[in-house]
Amino acid sequence: MLEIPWVEKYRPSSFDDIVSQSIAINNLRKFTKNPNIPHMIFAGPAGTGKTTTALIIAKTYLKDEELDTNLLELNASDTVRIDFVRNVLKNFVNQQIIKDGSLKFVILDESDNIPTQVQQALRRIIEKASTNVKFILMCNYIHRIIDPIISRCAVFRFVSLSEEKIVERLKYIAEKEKLKIPAEKSKNFFKQLYFISGGDLRKAINSLQMSVALELLTNLDISEILRISGFLDQVTLKKLIESLKGKNFMRSREIVGSIETLDSRNFIRQISEILPSLNIKSKNIPKLRAFLGEIDYRISQGADKKIQILALLGSIIENVK
Numbered sequence: 292m293l294e295i296p297w298v299e300k301y302r303p304s305s306f307d308d309i310v311s312q313s314i315a316i317n318n319l320r321k322f323t324k325n326p327n328i329p330h331m332i333f334a335g336p337a338g339t340g341k342t343t344t345a346l347i348i349a350k351t352y353l354k355d356e357e358l359d360t361n362l363l364e365l366n367a368s369d370t371v372r373i374d375f376v377r378n379v380l381k382n383f384v385n386q387q388i389i390k391d392g393s394l395k396f397v398i399l400d401e402s403d404n405i406p407t408q409v410q411q412a413l414r415r416i417i418e419k420a421s422t423n424v425k426f427i428l429m430c431n432y433i434h435r436i437i438d439p440i441i442s443r444c445a446v447f448r449f450v451s452l453s454e455e456k457i458v459e460r461l462k463y464i465a466e467k468e469k470l471k472i473p474a475e476k477s478k479n480f481f482k483q484l485y486f487i488s489g490g491d492l493r494k495a496i497n498s499l500q501m502s503v504a505l506e507l508l509t510n511l512d513i514s515e516i517l518r519i520s521g522f523l524d525q526v527t528l529k530k531l532i533e534s535l536k537g538k539n540f541m542r543s544r545e546i547v548g549s550i551e552t553l554d555s556r557n558f559i560r561q562i563s564e565i566l567p568s569l570n571i572k573s574k575n576i577p578k579l580r581a582f583l584g585e586i587d588y589r590i591s592q593g594a595d596k597k598i599q600i601l602a603l604l605g606s607i608i609e610n611v612k
Contacts, residue, residue, distance in 0.1 A: 297500045298493050301464055302343055309340050309347075310492060311456045315447040319344065322445070323351050330417060330426040332402075332441065334433040335449030338491030341429040342400055344449075348427065349396040357393060364398040367405050367428075376412045384416055384424050395424045403430035410437045417443055451490030458485060460492060461499055470503065476511045483513050487520045489560065521554035523561055535569055535604070538611055543604045548597075555596045559587050562603065575610045582606055 303309050306316050315333075322328050328348075333341040349362050363383050383397065399405075405413065417426055417440065428444065430436055458481045465472060472480060484502075488495035502508055502516055514524035523531065527546060534542040547553065563583055566576055586599045 296497075297464060297468075298496050301460075301467075301496065303340070303347065304350075306344075306347060309344060310460050311452050312340055312344075312449055315449055316344070319348065319447065323348060327422065328425060330444040331428070332433065332436065332444040332446045333427065333429045333449060334431070334446060336431060336451050336490060338488070338493035338495075339449040339452060340492070341449050342398070345396075345398045345427040345429060349398065352394045353396070361393060361395045362398070363396070365400065367399040367402045376409055376416065380413075381416055384420050393423070397424065397426045398429070399426065400429045401431075402428040403432045403435035407437060410440060414439045414443075452492050453490075454482070454485045457488060457490070457492055457495050458482075461495060464496065464499065468503070470508060472508055473511050476513070479513060480511060480516075483516060486564075487517070487522065518552075521552065521557045523550065523558065528561060528565070532565055532568065535607055536611060538608050540605060540608050543608070544601060547600060547604065553596070553600075555590050555600060556587060558600065559583050559603075562607070566607075569607065570612050571607070571610045572612060579607060579610060 306320055309316050322331075331345075331348075333344060335341060346364075350358070353361050363380070380397070383395070386395075414437065420426070426444070428436070428440070433441065433446065461481055461484060484495050484498050487498050498516070498520060501519070505519065507515055514526060517524045527550065531543060531546050534546060547558075563580060566579060571579065583603065586603050589599050590596050
């Protein structure tokens with residue numbers, strides 16, 4: 292049952308199966324009725340269906356035997372460098388199509404991680420590509436893609452999925468896999484999976500499969516699922532809330548120090564969620580949220596994780612009434 296990753300096993304195979312994204316999908320349905328489609332950019336957060344949609348489009352135009360020869364799928368952040376663009380990508384684009392009228396597709400995931408110099412070379416290839424070659428670029432941050440590429444593509448924006456849509460999909464998978472989830476804990480279980488995912492359906496499905504693989508459903512322990520996902524468990528989080536409300540910095544530092552595998556980004560997400568419950572003046576909450584972002588940025592740039600988190604705890608305690 293666990294041999295196949297569920298994100299692949301339950302990957303949508305048609306536009307009808309895509310979860311949410313109604314605006315982008317409805318427009319793409321119209322596009323795919325036209326044999327002369329433009330190059331495209333799919334922009335949006337991770338796990339919202341960009342890669343799946345690109346593959347559905349390619350399979351709409353290509354028959355099974357053409358998928359091996361007429362489809363080039365790449366993770367741009369790992370692969371696409373200047374030599375690769377000049378040689379491999381250029382050769383694929385210039386290769387003669389055996390069957391007249393058929394299309395070739397280049398799917399570039401994480402295109403926003405391609406260096407600007409390489410994007411300039413890519414732009415030239417897109418410009419000179421024949422009408423039979425179509426590029427589909429996917430990115431999380433469209434502002435990192437140069438304007439000349441954007442202007443040559445139709446842009447479709449994908450949005451984070453709502454809790455309702457993610458839970459609905461998770462319940463569908465649980466039913467298909469005949470999972471035995473205790474009824475009294477089911478609602479909280481799916482709620483926590485959504486929280487862990489942060490709107491990323493792929494991450495939510497992986498967390499569900501991980502819970503099954505580690506046999507956590509028999510005696511469903513939500514705290515254990517949070518711990519293995521890099522979050523504070525409910526007991527530890529409750530203790531931290533009490534110490535912050537009590538303006539006890541030393542106790543707060545002790546609690547954070549006791550966490551063996553502290554994931555700073557997940558910790559910041561949890562702190563952001565509990566801010567309204569910490570007896571802080573409402574006018575100060577936006578400033579603290581901005582400081583959360585600053586702390587996250589500092590850590591991403593190499594600052595000491597523990598020092599930054601202690602600075603965050605100190606700032607929160609200063610603002611507690």
